[in-house]
Amino acid sequence: MNPATTGSPAPRQRLSRDVVLAAALDLADREGDGGLSMRTLATELGVVPMALYKHVANKDELIDGIVDLVWAQVEPPDTSDDVTHWRPAMRSRAASLRRTLRRHPWAVGLLETRMRPGPANLAQHDAMMGCLRRAGFSFRTTVHVTSVLDAYVYGFALQEQTLPFDTAEESGDVARQKLEQQPAEFAAAFPYLVEVVTELGAAGYDYDSEFATGLDLILDGVEHLRPAWSTVDAPPPAAGASR
Amino acid sequence: MNPATTGSPAPRQRLSRDVVLAAALDLADREGDGGLSMRTLATELGVVPMALYKHVANKDELIDGIVDLVWAQVEPPDTSDDVTHWRPAMRSRAASLRRTLRRHPWAVGLLETRMRPGPANLAQHDAMMGCLRRAGFSFRTTVHVTSVLDAYVYGFALQEQTLPFDTAEESGDVARQKLEQQPAEFAAAFPYLVEVVTELGAAGYDYDSEFATGLDLILDGVEHLRPAWSTVDAPPPAAGASR
DNA sequence: ACGGCAGGTGTACGGCGTACACCTGGTGAT
DNA sequence: ATCACCAGGTGTACGCCGTACACCTGCCGT
Secondary structure (H helix, E strand, O other): OOOHOOOOOOOOOOOOOHHHHHHHEEEEEHHHHHOOOOOHHHHHHOOHHHHHOOOOHHHHHHHHHHHHHHHHHHOOOOOOHHHHHHHHHHHHHHHHHHHHHHOOOOHHHHOOOOOOOOHHHHHHHHHHHHHHHHHOOOHHHHHHHHHHHHHHHHHHHHHHHHOOOOOHHHHHHHHHHHOOOOOOOHHHHHHHHHHHHHHHHHHHOOOOHHHHHHHHHHHEEEHHHHHHHHOOOOEEEEEEOOO | OOOOOOOOOOOOOOHHHHHHHHHHHHHHHOHHHOOOOOHHHHHHHHOOOHHHOOOOOHHHHHHHHHHHHHHHOOOOOOOOOOHHHHHHHHHHHHHHHHHHHHOOOOHHHHHHHOOOOHHHHHHHHHHHHHHHHHHOOOOOHHHHHHHHHHHHHHHHHHHHHHHHOOHHHHHHHHEEEEEHOHHHHHHHHHHHHHHHHHHHHHHOOOHHHHHHHHHHHHHHHHHHHHHHHOOOOOOOOOOOOOO
């Protein structure tokens, strides 16, 4: 959309932190984080590498910046009518987070080392905890739910990215051919993996439904298995008006 | 233990693939994956960089190698008496996996891109699925359980590594001082995060119990919420003798 | 005694992040 | 209208990285 973010020799508008970050995000999406270097980013912007350092302190800060741009794309939980709708709100926020991580696979591996959360990240988590608190969950429970939900989504995205096929149909082919090129002792050594390969080869593997299955399992657990968790152990902080 | 793996100018025994991998693992543990370079690894082994390439094809293959060494450290599920003990078996395997990832934090971020699982990785997952299959879980259910469990452990390890404190006591200090150096509008913008900071500052944050809480939630879900899952939809493959 | 070859060496190349000194064009105060 | 200033873009250079390629060396089976 922005003329400065569309690769190519460059029309050369004035640089700014936002322009640099947008171009970096675009480059990372196209090339993966391995392909994101200060030098190629600079050439894409039609500028000498050192020019970037007038707008970002160093590559690390640049990465913090684009990671937060990614966070900004995650839809916060729907906060209308919190008390009854916390479950669909959590469910669709989790789905949005996964979709976002799938759209920017490099971010999954990058968030790992980033220790300084940006404003969008903070806002996202504040909204999430707010939704749960206002739905009546105790403080401790809110922490637990946030923890388990984010861990699941994050871990699932990681697996999804690591597995060597993208679609259900493809999964069968890849699995079958992987299996065929194995030595014979393989089948004997790992019978259960062979089962996975053959079954998945026949039926395919659907990330979406696999994700939903695990997510619902966890949400069911939150809803039914821990009634004590719903006890309000302290009133949530006033959202802005009281006192 | 191995004289060639203990850093320092080096006694110079003969090199081999295993020696190289062991030294690389040791270096990665000490320096993080950023500090693992072919050149420093070579000097630690008292050898010129190119010598390593007689034993590993390239850095990528070397990393695949040490990642699989890490997998070898994960205790497989206890397979005795599978039918009744699948739950404790899964529970302690998950704990072992987390402990291992905590011991080698760099591996969490590395497994991400590695698409070629090593033998230890395969053995680990075969053992896990075997345990569940023999406990009577259907094939599909086994896939679901494996998926959700590994995703959780993996995601938890990722969060654990990203959070900026290591112990419960430390968490309070870090949180408090982070909060103090924020501008005043922060508190107004993110009331629920402020609550987290203050509460955790008071009570501390214990990774171990947080991990156990989420893990038990998931295991409860597997056990109670999905009775249909236990239906055996096909006999597990014979472990070696039948037919 | 000797040829081969596994394993260690030396040199070199292109790419990376970024420190530092420099230039330049537009702005605000005079 | 002048001019000093300075934000923003430049050029050069350094030290690190992975690794290609030609080479040497010392042990082994014959």
